[in-house]
Amino acid sequence: MSARSVLRAYREIAALPLPPRRTARPRVAGVMLAAGACAGLIALGVARLISGPAGRDGWAGAKVEGEGPAGDDTGIVAMLMTGPEADPDPATPMTTVDTPVAEPPPPAARGQSAEIDRTLAAMSRAASAHAAVDAVLAAWNAPPLAPDEAAVPGDLPRIARQRSLEYLPVMGNASMLRVLDLPAVLELHVSGADEPRYAALTALGTGRPVLVVAGAPTEVDAAFLDRHWFGQAHVFWRDFEALGPQSLRPSARGAAVARLQALLRRAGANDVAENGAFDAATTAAVLDFQRARLLFADGRVGRLTRIVLYGAAGGYPRPTLVTGGGGTS
Known part of the structure; x- marks a missing residue:
């Protein structure tokens, strides 16, 4: 829609016969002017959309992490930040958790x-x-x-x-x-x-x-x-089981996958076999684990999933923030 077509439409509307009530004419004219202005703004908005959205600066020059090296999962309420060397995939939907509003302090x-x-x-x-x-x-x-x-x-x-x-x-x-x-x-x-x-x-x-x-x-x-x-x-x-810098995902094979499967079993996934193949049972166990911990359930094991999985499996010398009141798991 161009400005010329908007003006033409306005003139055609203005040429229509109106009722003889004097008090209504200013109101009708105002409505028509507003309609013309809205149409012009819509045209500008369409042009802006076609040209693409403006960029948004990330935190300290970083950008939101997608499926790149050294970790791929996006958390419940976390946006992972990486340096510019990582190539992010399109943004992943996140599940948010409502946090109670804190009362004023005494x-x-x-x-x-x-x-x-x-x-x-x-x-x-x-x-x-x-x-x-x-x-x-x-x-x-x-x-x-x-x-x-x-x-x-x-x-x-x-x-x-x-x-x-x-x-x-x-x-x-x-x-x-x-x-x-x-x-x-x-x-x-x-x-x-x-x-x-x-x-x-x-x-x-x-x-x-x-x-x-x-x-x-x-x-x-x-x-x-x-x-x-x-x-x-x-x-x-700490990556205690040396699962590697890359995320583990369905179809992966090797010793790192076998160690992941052992971790899943320790976390309660008894149907997983330690066969070194990221098979359907392993994928289902990862998805179940991610959903149970409110992580984004994509079936891939990146940094967030690893951190939470090590905590769930237990037995590692790691400090804790919540479960042990500052102790180790």
Whole structure:
């Protein structure tokens, strides 16, 4: 639809005889002008759609992960973020979980929140990141950072590799972190600081969340996370059974698939045979596991599914966020 056709239609409508009621003419004219304006806007909108949607910046230059190397599954409320070297598939639908709205904190909790704000604001971004990462490494019994070792998000993949860990940046909420059940470095936005500050979340069970701020564990009210954490988190994990950097999917074969099948059996999938073939029974077991944990059920075993599967199988020296109140599974 062009502007010329809109104008022509308007003139034809204007030429139609109208009832002799004077009071109705301004109203009819207004309606016709509005109709013409709407038609013009629709035409512009169609042109915009044809030209394609505008790009949306990702978090810190990252983009949403699809089925790329080193992990393929999208979580219940998580959007995995990867660097530009990964080629994402089209966006995968996600199942969301409603999170109860936190009630306003009592005055004592507000005072504590203000104290944490002041502590974090007084630290530099780098210093808060160093302390938070050190706290998560301590939970893993991994070597601590060197005093001058940088630990901002861009350094975390290197830090993980040097300590035989894997690194997973995520975007989600507290429900997603409960599913992962691992300590996490949270990116916080506090008053008095023009850059993010970091704290380690080490417990998120039935009690109050525990943040490690500047090396000191501190219980906080749940409303504190609602106000200061916008969903960006950093998780270390370990691929205990060496399932490999690529996701395992139907039709795969080999020793890694046999180890996956053993994991599934330990998690309760007794119908799976440890034959090294990602067959129909293995696919069904993976789908059942993903649905039971509210993961996106695609039958493929990427990073999210592996993390949750290791927790469900148990017996691994890994810290926990929820199930053990900061202990190991």
